[in-house]
Amino acid sequence: MKRRAILVSGLSLLLAACGRTVKGESVLNEELLARAARGDAAGVRDALASGADVEARDGLRRTALLLAAAADHVEVAEVLVAAGANPNAQDSRLDTPWLVTGVTGSVAMLNALLPAGPDLTVRNRYGGVSLIPACERGHVDYVREVLKTGIDVDHVNDLGWTGLLEAVILGDGGPPYQEIVRMLVAAGANVDLADRDGVTPLGHAVAKGQTAVAGLLRAAGAH
Known part of the structure:
Protein backbone atom coordinates (compact mmCIF):
# COMPACT_ATOMS: atom_id res chain seq x y z
CA MET A 1 0.00 0.00 0.00
CA LYS A 2 2.83 2.34 0.88
CA ARG A 3 4.54 1.70 -2.46
CA ARG A 4 1.26 2.29 -4.31
CA ALA A 5 0.71 5.54 -2.45
CA ILE A 6 4.19 6.69 -3.44
CA LEU A 7 3.53 5.81 -7.09
CA VAL A 8 0.18 7.62 -7.08
CA SER A 9 1.75 10.63 -5.42
CA GLY A 10 4.57 10.67 -7.97
CA LEU A 11 2.10 10.40 -10.85
CA SER A 12 0.05 13.25 -9.44
CA LEU A 13 3.12 15.45 -9.20
CA LEU A 14 4.08 14.61 -12.79
CA LEU A 15 0.61 15.44 -14.08
CA ALA A 16 0.58 18.67 -12.11
CA ALA A 17 3.96 19.62 -13.56
CA CYS A 18 2.74 18.86 -17.07
CA GLY A 19 -0.34 20.95 -16.42
CA ARG A 20 1.77 23.86 -15.28
CA THR A 21 3.94 23.57 -18.42
CA VAL A 22 0.96 23.57 -20.76
CA LYS A 23 -0.61 26.46 -18.89
CA GLY A 24 2.67 28.31 -19.02
CA GLU A 25 2.88 27.96 -22.79
CA SER A 26 -0.70 29.12 -23.16
CA VAL A 27 -0.10 32.17 -20.99
CA LEU A 28 3.05 33.03 -22.92
CA ASN A 29 1.18 32.80 -26.21
CA GLU A 30 -1.57 35.04 -24.88
CA GLU A 31 1.01 37.56 -23.72
CA LEU A 32 2.72 37.47 -27.11
CA LEU A 33 -0.54 38.20 -28.91
CA ALA A 34 -1.53 40.96 -26.49
CA ARG A 35 1.86 42.63 -26.67
CA ALA A 36 1.93 42.46 -30.45
CA ALA A 37 -1.53 44.02 -30.63
CA ARG A 38 -0.52 46.98 -28.48
CA GLY A 39 2.85 47.53 -30.16
CA ASP A 40 5.10 46.39 -27.32
CA ALA A 41 8.20 45.28 -29.23
CA ALA A 42 10.26 44.66 -26.09
CA GLY A 43 7.44 42.59 -24.62
CA VAL A 44 7.20 40.56 -27.82
CA ARG A 45 10.93 39.84 -27.66
CA ASP A 46 10.59 38.74 -24.04
CA ALA A 47 7.63 36.47 -24.79
CA LEU A 48 9.46 34.82 -27.68
CA ALA A 49 12.62 34.40 -25.61
CA SER A 50 10.53 32.75 -22.88
CA GLY A 51 9.16 30.19 -25.32
CA ALA A 52 6.01 31.68 -26.83
CA ASP A 53 5.01 30.23 -30.20
CA VAL A 54 5.60 32.81 -32.93
CA GLU A 55 2.64 31.32 -34.82
CA ALA A 56 0.25 31.26 -31.85
CA ARG A 57 -3.29 32.33 -32.75
CA ASP A 58 -6.15 34.04 -30.94
CA GLY A 59 -9.81 33.09 -31.07
CA LEU A 60 -10.13 34.53 -34.58
CA ARG A 61 -7.00 32.66 -35.71
CA ARG A 62 -4.98 35.88 -35.91
CA THR A 63 -1.25 35.54 -35.36
CA ALA A 64 0.90 38.08 -33.58
CA LEU A 65 2.21 39.26 -36.95
CA LEU A 66 -1.30 39.81 -38.27
CA LEU A 67 -2.24 41.78 -35.17
CA ALA A 68 0.89 43.90 -35.56
CA ALA A 69 0.25 44.48 -39.26
CA ALA A 70 -3.37 45.48 -38.71
CA ALA A 71 -2.32 48.09 -36.12
CA ASP A 72 0.75 49.15 -38.14
CA HIS A 73 3.21 48.29 -35.36
CA VAL A 74 6.23 48.12 -37.64
CA GLU A 75 8.89 47.47 -34.99
CA VAL A 76 6.88 44.56 -33.62
CA ALA A 77 6.53 43.15 -37.12
CA GLU A 78 10.27 43.39 -37.65
CA VAL A 79 10.88 41.44 -34.43
CA LEU A 80 8.40 38.76 -35.46
CA VAL A 81 9.74 38.49 -39.01
CA ALA A 82 13.26 38.06 -37.62
CA ALA A 83 11.85 35.23 -35.47
CA GLY A 84 10.44 33.49 -38.56
CA ALA A 85 6.81 34.60 -38.47
CA ASN A 86 4.73 33.62 -41.50
CA PRO A 87 3.40 36.62 -43.50
CA ASN A 88 0.90 34.33 -45.25
CA ALA A 89 -0.89 32.87 -42.19
CA GLN A 90 -4.62 33.35 -42.78
CA ASP A 91 -7.12 34.05 -40.04
CA SER A 92 -10.82 33.11 -39.91
CA ARG A 93 -11.62 35.94 -42.36
CA LEU A 94 -8.83 34.86 -44.75
CA ASP A 95 -6.78 37.94 -43.91
CA THR A 96 -3.00 37.58 -43.73
CA PRO A 97 -0.34 39.99 -42.45
CA TRP A 98 0.55 40.77 -46.06
CA LEU A 99 -3.02 41.22 -47.28
CA VAL A 100 -3.74 43.61 -44.44
CA THR A 101 -1.09 46.01 -45.73
CA GLY A 102 -3.23 46.65 -48.81
CA VAL A 103 -6.05 47.75 -46.52
CA THR A 104 -3.97 49.95 -44.22
CA GLY A 105 -1.80 51.26 -47.04
CA SER A 106 1.29 51.12 -44.85
CA VAL A 107 4.44 51.23 -46.96
CA ALA A 108 6.56 50.79 -43.83
CA MET A 109 4.75 47.55 -43.00
CA LEU A 110 5.01 46.40 -46.61
CA ASN A 111 8.77 46.82 -46.41
CA ALA A 112 8.92 45.11 -43.01
CA LEU A 113 7.17 42.04 -44.41
CA LEU A 114 8.99 41.74 -47.73
CA PRO A 115 12.05 39.98 -46.20
CA ALA A 116 9.69 37.25 -44.97
CA GLY A 117 8.79 36.34 -48.55
CA PRO A 118 5.05 37.08 -48.70
CA ASP A 119 2.99 35.20 -51.28
Missing part, protein backbone atom coordinates in the same frame (compact mmCIF):
# COMPACT_ATOMS: atom_id res chain seq x y z
CA LEU A 120 1.76 37.91 -53.64
CA THR A 121 -0.94 35.60 -55.00
CA VAL A 122 -2.70 34.93 -51.67
CA ARG A 123 -6.33 36.03 -51.99
CA ASN A 124 -8.54 37.72 -49.40
CA ARG A 125 -12.17 36.80 -48.72
CA TYR A 126 -13.18 38.76 -51.81
CA GLY A 127 -10.68 36.91 -53.97
CA GLY A 128 -8.38 39.90 -54.27
CA VAL A 129 -4.65 40.41 -53.84
CA SER A 130 -3.26 43.25 -51.72
CA LEU A 131 -3.12 45.66 -54.66
CA ILE A 132 -6.89 45.75 -55.07
CA PRO A 133 -8.00 47.17 -51.69
CA ALA A 134 -5.16 49.67 -51.93
CA CYS A 135 -6.54 50.91 -55.25
CA GLU A 136 -10.05 51.05 -53.80
CA ARG A 137 -8.93 53.11 -50.81
CA GLY A 138 -6.71 55.51 -52.72
CA HIS A 139 -3.43 54.46 -51.08
CA VAL A 140 -1.16 56.10 -53.63
CA ASP A 141 2.20 55.44 -51.95
CA TYR A 142 1.33 51.82 -51.27
CA VAL A 143 0.22 51.18 -54.85
CA ARG A 144 3.47 52.70 -56.08
CA GLU A 145 5.54 50.38 -53.86
CA VAL A 146 3.55 47.19 -54.30
CA LEU A 147 3.73 47.49 -58.08
CA LYS A 148 7.52 47.20 -57.74
CA THR A 149 7.09 43.68 -56.33
CA GLY A 150 5.75 42.26 -59.57
CA ILE A 151 2.25 41.69 -58.20
CA ASP A 152 -0.34 40.86 -60.88
CA VAL A 153 -1.67 44.24 -61.95
CA ASP A 154 -4.61 42.61 -63.78
CA HIS A 155 -5.68 40.20 -61.04
CA VAL A 156 -9.47 39.80 -61.08
CA ASN A 157 -11.25 39.30 -57.76
CA ASP A 158 -14.46 37.38 -57.08
CA LEU A 159 -16.52 40.47 -57.95
CA GLY A 160 -14.97 40.49 -61.40
CA TRP A 161 -12.95 43.63 -60.69
CA THR A 162 -9.29 44.50 -61.14
CA GLY A 163 -7.42 47.15 -59.21
CA LEU A 164 -8.10 49.58 -62.05
CA LEU A 165 -11.82 48.87 -62.01
CA GLU A 166 -11.95 49.29 -58.22
CA ALA A 167 -10.09 52.59 -58.42
CA VAL A 168 -12.72 53.88 -60.84
CA ILE A 169 -15.87 52.22 -59.48
CA LEU A 170 -15.18 52.81 -55.79
CA GLY A 171 -13.03 55.93 -56.09
CA ASP A 172 -14.17 59.52 -56.47
CA GLY A 173 -12.00 60.43 -59.44
CA GLY A 174 -9.94 62.86 -57.36
CA PRO A 175 -6.16 63.39 -57.50
CA PRO A 176 -5.22 60.24 -55.52
CA TYR A 177 -7.28 58.04 -57.82
CA GLN A 178 -5.98 59.80 -60.90
CA GLU A 179 -2.45 59.05 -59.75
CA ILE A 180 -3.32 55.42 -59.11
CA VAL A 181 -4.77 55.12 -62.60
CA ARG A 182 -1.57 56.62 -64.04
CA MET A 183 0.56 54.12 -62.12
CA LEU A 184 -1.56 51.14 -63.09
CA VAL A 185 -1.42 52.17 -66.74
CA ALA A 186 2.36 52.61 -66.53
CA ALA A 187 2.61 49.15 -64.95
CA GLY A 188 0.88 47.62 -67.95
CA ALA A 189 -2.68 47.28 -66.72
CA ASN A 190 -5.18 46.23 -69.38
CA VAL A 191 -7.28 49.37 -69.70
CA ASP A 192 -10.02 47.54 -71.60
CA LEU A 193 -10.45 44.65 -69.17
CA ALA A 194 -14.17 44.88 -68.44
CA ASP A 195 -16.23 43.77 -65.46
CA ARG A 196 -18.72 40.90 -65.54
CA ASP A 197 -21.31 43.13 -67.17
CA GLY A 198 -18.94 44.06 -69.96
CA VAL A 199 -18.38 47.61 -68.70
CA THR A 200 -14.80 48.83 -69.08
CA PRO A 201 -12.91 51.16 -66.74
CA LEU A 202 -13.53 53.97 -69.27
CA GLY A 203 -17.24 53.16 -69.34
CA HIS A 204 -17.42 53.41 -65.56
CA ALA A 205 -15.38 56.63 -65.50
CA VAL A 206 -17.70 58.28 -68.01
CA ALA A 207 -20.82 57.08 -66.19
CA LYS A 208 -19.49 58.45 -62.89
CA GLY A 209 -18.49 61.79 -64.38
CA GLN A 210 -14.79 61.24 -63.68
CA THR A 211 -13.59 63.44 -66.53
CA ALA A 212 -9.90 63.46 -65.57
CA VAL A 213 -9.77 59.68 -65.12
CA ALA A 214 -11.59 59.17 -68.41
CA GLY A 215 -9.01 61.40 -70.10
CA LEU A 216 -6.15 59.36 -68.66
CA LEU A 217 -7.73 56.14 -69.87
CA ARG A 218 -8.39 57.48 -73.36
CA ALA A 219 -4.78 58.69 -73.54
CA ALA A 220 -3.74 55.10 -72.73
CA GLY A 221 -5.82 53.81 -75.64
CA ALA A 222 -8.91 52.73 -73.72
CA HIS A 223 -12.18 52.18 -75.54
Whole structure:
Protein backbone atom coordinates (compact mmCIF):
# COMPACT_ATOMS: atom_id res chain seq x y z
CA MET A 1 0.00 0.00 0.00
CA LYS A 2 2.83 2.34 0.88
CA ARG A 3 4.54 1.70 -2.46
CA ARG A 4 1.26 2.29 -4.31
CA ALA A 5 0.71 5.54 -2.45
CA ILE A 6 4.19 6.69 -3.44
CA LEU A 7 3.53 5.81 -7.09
CA VAL A 8 0.18 7.62 -7.08
CA SER A 9 1.75 10.63 -5.42
CA GLY A 10 4.57 10.67 -7.97
CA LEU A 11 2.10 10.40 -10.85
CA SER A 12 0.05 13.25 -9.44
CA LEU A 13 3.12 15.45 -9.20
CA LEU A 14 4.08 14.61 -12.79
CA LEU A 15 0.61 15.44 -14.08
CA ALA A 16 0.58 18.67 -12.11
CA ALA A 17 3.96 19.62 -13.56
CA CYS A 18 2.74 18.86 -17.07
CA GLY A 19 -0.34 20.95 -16.42
CA ARG A 20 1.77 23.86 -15.28
CA THR A 21 3.94 23.57 -18.42
CA VAL A 22 0.96 23.57 -20.76
CA LYS A 23 -0.61 26.46 -18.89
CA GLY A 24 2.67 28.31 -19.02
CA GLU A 25 2.88 27.96 -22.79
CA SER A 26 -0.70 29.12 -23.16
CA VAL A 27 -0.10 32.17 -20.99
CA LEU A 28 3.05 33.03 -22.92
CA ASN A 29 1.18 32.80 -26.21
CA GLU A 30 -1.57 35.04 -24.88
CA GLU A 31 1.01 37.56 -23.72
CA LEU A 32 2.72 37.47 -27.11
CA LEU A 33 -0.54 38.20 -28.91
CA ALA A 34 -1.53 40.96 -26.49
CA ARG A 35 1.86 42.63 -26.67
CA ALA A 36 1.93 42.46 -30.45
CA ALA A 37 -1.53 44.02 -30.63
CA ARG A 38 -0.52 46.98 -28.48
CA GLY A 39 2.85 47.53 -30.16
CA ASP A 40 5.10 46.39 -27.32
CA ALA A 41 8.20 45.28 -29.23
CA ALA A 42 10.26 44.66 -26.09
CA GLY A 43 7.44 42.59 -24.62
CA VAL A 44 7.20 40.56 -27.82
CA ARG A 45 10.93 39.84 -27.66
CA ASP A 46 10.59 38.74 -24.04
CA ALA A 47 7.63 36.47 -24.79
CA LEU A 48 9.46 34.82 -27.68
CA ALA A 49 12.62 34.40 -25.61
CA SER A 50 10.53 32.75 -22.88
CA GLY A 51 9.16 30.19 -25.32
CA ALA A 52 6.01 31.68 -26.83
CA ASP A 53 5.01 30.23 -30.20
CA VAL A 54 5.60 32.81 -32.93
CA GLU A 55 2.64 31.32 -34.82
CA ALA A 56 0.25 31.26 -31.85
CA ARG A 57 -3.29 32.33 -32.75
CA ASP A 58 -6.15 34.04 -30.94
CA GLY A 59 -9.81 33.09 -31.07
CA LEU A 60 -10.13 34.53 -34.58
CA ARG A 61 -7.00 32.66 -35.71
CA ARG A 62 -4.98 35.88 -35.91
CA THR A 63 -1.25 35.54 -35.36
CA ALA A 64 0.90 38.08 -33.58
CA LEU A 65 2.21 39.26 -36.95
CA LEU A 66 -1.30 39.81 -38.27
CA LEU A 67 -2.24 41.78 -35.17
CA ALA A 68 0.89 43.90 -35.56
CA ALA A 69 0.25 44.48 -39.26
CA ALA A 70 -3.37 45.48 -38.71
CA ALA A 71 -2.32 48.09 -36.12
CA ASP A 72 0.75 49.15 -38.14
CA HIS A 73 3.21 48.29 -35.36
CA VAL A 74 6.23 48.12 -37.64
CA GLU A 75 8.89 47.47 -34.99
CA VAL A 76 6.88 44.56 -33.62
CA ALA A 77 6.53 43.15 -37.12
CA GLU A 78 10.27 43.39 -37.65
CA VAL A 79 10.88 41.44 -34.43
CA LEU A 80 8.40 38.76 -35.46
CA VAL A 81 9.74 38.49 -39.01
CA ALA A 82 13.26 38.06 -37.62
CA ALA A 83 11.85 35.23 -35.47
CA GLY A 84 10.44 33.49 -38.56
CA ALA A 85 6.81 34.60 -38.47
CA ASN A 86 4.73 33.62 -41.50
CA PRO A 87 3.40 36.62 -43.50
CA ASN A 88 0.90 34.33 -45.25
CA ALA A 89 -0.89 32.87 -42.19
CA GLN A 90 -4.62 33.35 -42.78
CA ASP A 91 -7.12 34.05 -40.04
CA SER A 92 -10.82 33.11 -39.91
CA ARG A 93 -11.62 35.94 -42.36
CA LEU A 94 -8.83 34.86 -44.75
CA ASP A 95 -6.78 37.94 -43.91
CA THR A 96 -3.00 37.58 -43.73
CA PRO A 97 -0.34 39.99 -42.45
CA TRP A 98 0.55 40.77 -46.06
CA LEU A 99 -3.02 41.22 -47.28
CA VAL A 100 -3.74 43.61 -44.44
CA THR A 101 -1.09 46.01 -45.73
CA GLY A 102 -3.23 46.65 -48.81
CA VAL A 103 -6.05 47.75 -46.52
CA THR A 104 -3.97 49.95 -44.22
CA GLY A 105 -1.80 51.26 -47.04
CA SER A 106 1.29 51.12 -44.85
CA VAL A 107 4.44 51.23 -46.96
CA ALA A 108 6.56 50.79 -43.83
CA MET A 109 4.75 47.55 -43.00
CA LEU A 110 5.01 46.40 -46.61
CA ASN A 111 8.77 46.82 -46.41
CA ALA A 112 8.92 45.11 -43.01
CA LEU A 113 7.17 42.04 -44.41
CA LEU A 114 8.99 41.74 -47.73
CA PRO A 115 12.05 39.98 -46.20
CA ALA A 116 9.69 37.25 -44.97
CA GLY A 117 8.79 36.34 -48.55
CA PRO A 118 5.05 37.08 -48.70
CA ASP A 119 2.99 35.20 -51.28
CA LEU A 120 1.76 37.91 -53.64
CA THR A 121 -0.94 35.60 -55.00
CA VAL A 122 -2.70 34.93 -51.67
CA ARG A 123 -6.33 36.03 -51.99
CA ASN A 124 -8.54 37.72 -49.40
CA ARG A 125 -12.17 36.80 -48.72
CA TYR A 126 -13.18 38.76 -51.81
CA GLY A 127 -10.68 36.91 -53.97
CA GLY A 128 -8.38 39.90 -54.27
CA VAL A 129 -4.65 40.41 -53.84
CA SER A 130 -3.26 43.25 -51.72
CA LEU A 131 -3.12 45.66 -54.66
CA ILE A 132 -6.89 45.75 -55.07
CA PRO A 133 -8.00 47.17 -51.69
CA ALA A 134 -5.16 49.67 -51.93
CA CYS A 135 -6.54 50.91 -55.25
CA GLU A 136 -10.05 51.05 -53.80
CA ARG A 137 -8.93 53.11 -50.81
CA GLY A 138 -6.71 55.51 -52.72
CA HIS A 139 -3.43 54.46 -51.08
CA VAL A 140 -1.16 56.10 -53.63
CA ASP A 141 2.20 55.44 -51.95
CA TYR A 142 1.33 51.82 -51.27
CA VAL A 143 0.22 51.18 -54.85
CA ARG A 144 3.47 52.70 -56.08
CA GLU A 145 5.54 50.38 -53.86
CA VAL A 146 3.55 47.19 -54.30
CA LEU A 147 3.73 47.49 -58.08
CA LYS A 148 7.52 47.20 -57.74
CA THR A 149 7.09 43.68 -56.33
CA GLY A 150 5.75 42.26 -59.57
CA ILE A 151 2.25 41.69 -58.20
CA ASP A 152 -0.34 40.86 -60.88
CA VAL A 153 -1.67 44.24 -61.95
CA ASP A 154 -4.61 42.61 -63.78
CA HIS A 155 -5.68 40.20 -61.04
CA VAL A 156 -9.47 39.80 -61.08
CA ASN A 157 -11.25 39.30 -57.76
CA ASP A 158 -14.46 37.38 -57.08
CA LEU A 159 -16.52 40.47 -57.95
CA GLY A 160 -14.97 40.49 -61.40
CA TRP A 161 -12.95 43.63 -60.69
CA THR A 162 -9.29 44.50 -61.14
CA GLY A 163 -7.42 47.15 -59.21
CA LEU A 164 -8.10 49.58 -62.05
CA LEU A 165 -11.82 48.87 -62.01
CA GLU A 166 -11.95 49.29 -58.22
CA ALA A 167 -10.09 52.59 -58.42
CA VAL A 168 -12.72 53.88 -60.84
CA ILE A 169 -15.87 52.22 -59.48
CA LEU A 170 -15.18 52.81 -55.79
CA GLY A 171 -13.03 55.93 -56.09
CA ASP A 172 -14.17 59.52 -56.47
CA GLY A 173 -12.00 60.43 -59.44
CA GLY A 174 -9.94 62.86 -57.36
CA PRO A 175 -6.16 63.39 -57.50
CA PRO A 176 -5.22 60.24 -55.52
CA TYR A 177 -7.28 58.04 -57.82
CA GLN A 178 -5.98 59.80 -60.90
CA GLU A 179 -2.45 59.05 -59.75
CA ILE A 180 -3.32 55.42 -59.11
CA VAL A 181 -4.77 55.12 -62.60
CA ARG A 182 -1.57 56.62 -64.04
CA MET A 183 0.56 54.12 -62.12
CA LEU A 184 -1.56 51.14 -63.09
CA VAL A 185 -1.42 52.17 -66.74
CA ALA A 186 2.36 52.61 -66.53
CA ALA A 187 2.61 49.15 -64.95
CA GLY A 188 0.88 47.62 -67.95
CA ALA A 189 -2.68 47.28 -66.72
CA ASN A 190 -5.18 46.23 -69.38
CA VAL A 191 -7.28 49.37 -69.70
CA ASP A 192 -10.02 47.54 -71.60
CA LEU A 193 -10.45 44.65 -69.17
CA ALA A 194 -14.17 44.88 -68.44
CA ASP A 195 -16.23 43.77 -65.46
CA ARG A 196 -18.72 40.90 -65.54
CA ASP A 197 -21.31 43.13 -67.17
CA GLY A 198 -18.94 44.06 -69.96
CA VAL A 199 -18.38 47.61 -68.70
CA THR A 200 -14.80 48.83 -69.08
CA PRO A 201 -12.91 51.16 -66.74
CA LEU A 202 -13.53 53.97 -69.27
CA GLY A 203 -17.24 53.16 -69.34
CA HIS A 204 -17.42 53.41 -65.56
CA ALA A 205 -15.38 56.63 -65.50
CA VAL A 206 -17.70 58.28 -68.01
CA ALA A 207 -20.82 57.08 -66.19
CA LYS A 208 -19.49 58.45 -62.89
CA GLY A 209 -18.49 61.79 -64.38
CA GLN A 210 -14.79 61.24 -63.68
CA THR A 211 -13.59 63.44 -66.53
CA ALA A 212 -9.90 63.46 -65.57
CA VAL A 213 -9.77 59.68 -65.12
CA ALA A 214 -11.59 59.17 -68.41
CA GLY A 215 -9.01 61.40 -70.10
CA LEU A 216 -6.15 59.36 -68.66
CA LEU A 217 -7.73 56.14 -69.87
CA ARG A 218 -8.39 57.48 -73.36
CA ALA A 219 -4.78 58.69 -73.54
CA ALA A 220 -3.74 55.10 -72.73
CA GLY A 221 -5.82 53.81 -75.64
CA ALA A 222 -8.91 52.73 -73.72
CA HIS A 223 -12.18 52.18 -75.54
